Amino acid sequence: MPKTTCNKPTPTGVHDLYSSWVGLGAGEPMIPDWLVQIGVITSCGEVGKPNTPTYEIFWEAVDTSIPRKDVMPPQHTADFVHAGDLIAASVTSNNQGLWALTLDVNGKNQQKLQFTPSAEQKAKSTAALENYTAEVISESPVTLQQWPDFGSVTFINTQVITDETTKAWAPFIKQTALRVTDALTLANKKATKTGPLEPVNNSFTTTYLKPS
Numbered sequence: 001m002p003k004t005t006c007n008k009p010t011p012t013g014v015h016d017l018y019s020s021w022v023g024l025g026a027g028e029p030m031i032p033d034w035l036v037q038i039g040v041i042t043s044c045g046e047v048g049k050p051n052t053p054t055y056e057i058f059w060e061a062v063d064t065s066i067p068r069k070d071v072m073p074p075q076h077t078a079d080f081v082h083a084g085d086l087i088a089a090s091v092t093s094n095n096q097g098l099w100a101l102t103l104d105v106n107g108k109n110q111q112k113l114q115f116t117p118s119a120e121q122k123a124k125s126t127a128a129l130e131n132y133t134a135e136v137i138s139e140s141p142v143t144l145q146q147w148p149d150f151g152s153v154t155f156i157n158t159q160v161i162t163d164e165t166t167k168a169w170a171p172f173i174k175q176t177a178l179r180v181t182d183a184l185t186l187a188n189k190k191a192t193k194t195g196p197l198e199p200v201n202n203s204f205t206t207t208y209l210k211p212s
Helices: 119-130
Strands: 017-027 031-043 054-063 069-077 087-093 099-105 108-115 134-139 152-155 159-162 165-168 192-194 204-208
Touching (some): 017 087, 031 069, 031 087, 031 099, 069 108
Antiparallel strands (some): 017 134, 099 108, 159 165
């Protein structure tokens, strides 16, 4: 969990927001209607503390078709995570449609959640798995891409596991495709620098780029 420095809100009152998460689904354009994710988020808009970062755990399961349906509504908690903590997260699903999300902080389990989607949602979630869409992401999930200065964050031991056989990203991408991309601001300028992917421990680093 990187230590973060908040910028001042924009003139229209948009605050910085930054998250790092792992998930299954959301593999647009193939499977645009399903996403299960868990991770950490840093926000700078807490009432009374507009320039002070708040560190939280978050998770959700979403049917993103129109209208959007919350399979497991978004949840946030700030009780267990602080700057400098080591986070381990996973999202899994079995053949019976049972989904599980876990998140550890400094080796201690803080969240373990399970749910079973409806029949319609199960079909979408199964399609997501069959198309092997998996994500390891840092993003600013607001319209204006308002990034705080998080320095850098490194993802280590990123893995995709299918049929109980571990497949690291490097061999996994021979079957499909891996996008290691840089985030852009609304003005189409780079907000972060991502990569390269290191095959030894399947790690990569995302670095904040200060506005020029």
